[in-house]
Amino acid sequence: MKLTKITAMAAAIATVAGLGAVAASSANAQVVTDGEKTITLNATSAGQLTGHTFKVVKVASYDVYGTAPNQSVTLKTEDGLKKDIADYLKYTGTGDPLAWAQQQDQAKLDKSTTSPWLGDGTTRGLADKLASKATTTVTSTLSNENKQATFTLDSPGLWLIVDQAVTGKSSKALPILAGTKLTINNTVYSSGSIDMKNQTASVSKTVTDQTVAAGQDASYTITTKVPNYVGYKVNGYQFTVSDKFAHNAPLSYKTDTLKVTVDNKQLTAGTDYTVTGFNSTSKTFIIDLSAYIKAKGFKGTPRR
DSSP: OBOOOOOOOOOOOOOOOOOHHHHOOOOOOOOOOOOEEEEEEOSGGOOOOOOOOEEEEEEEEEEEEEEEOOOEEEEEEOOOGGHHHHHHOOOSSSSHHHHHHHHOSSSSOOOOOSTOOOSSSHHHHHHHHHHGOOEEOOOOOETTTTOEEEEEOOSSSEEEEOOOOOSSSOOOOOOEEEOOEEEEETTTOOOSSEOOOBBOOOOOEEOOOTTTTTOOOOOOOEEEOOOOTOOOOTTTTEEEEEEEOOOOSOOOOOTEEEEEEEETTEEEBTBBBESSSSSTSSEEEEEEOHHHOOOOOOOOOOOO
């Protein structure tokens, strides 16, 4: 018997945005054009990064104003994205939409540091809205153990990094908003580093009896982890598990014997999942658990 990999998974958020509340930019503000130009994605396993490619777009520059030691920083939105960001934030003024968002008493964008990394959904929504704008391919430098990917970008600032590929090792990450490293007067505004929160496809197969005689039934179990998507809503989400016999194997599936469980609770076919190909004439089948994940994980629409 040959086990195929999980064919599709969505990815958890890896988003950081916002530099905190700041005062309005003054006349002596100066855009940072040199210094740190890198962003590093950190992974817990090499499989999270191996085979992935990325595209980027710059979202905003760092705008530093004031005199030492009382300098502050705000964001200066890139001209090509001002309308998209203003529309998302429902900003109708004539100034800079991201600078305006930072100056509000009630935050317009959030920063989430704990699982499941959704926050109130405002930054997640912005990253998703801008994803199509990331059209520049960027090549990362991988660490020796392939657990870090470092991007060298054109200039300092806030960037959107969009994962382009799903591999056999891990899921595709959702769009990532992250800033290049920025430290002013010993105050760290951006670390230039962010965790990669996609997931590796871990799957195992256990055969109950490998010495079964011809004509007798044998059972086996495929086990994988259901990804954590509580609070996320992803268009086109799909989560499937598949299996395949070798084309010349003298084996066939026995109709009506397939069971699917999550945390020892048996799911309902047709409601929680669908199955294709599990019959006496098939050599392969696919279990589609997308409906179950959407029902359990996508709790409402992230608010703006």
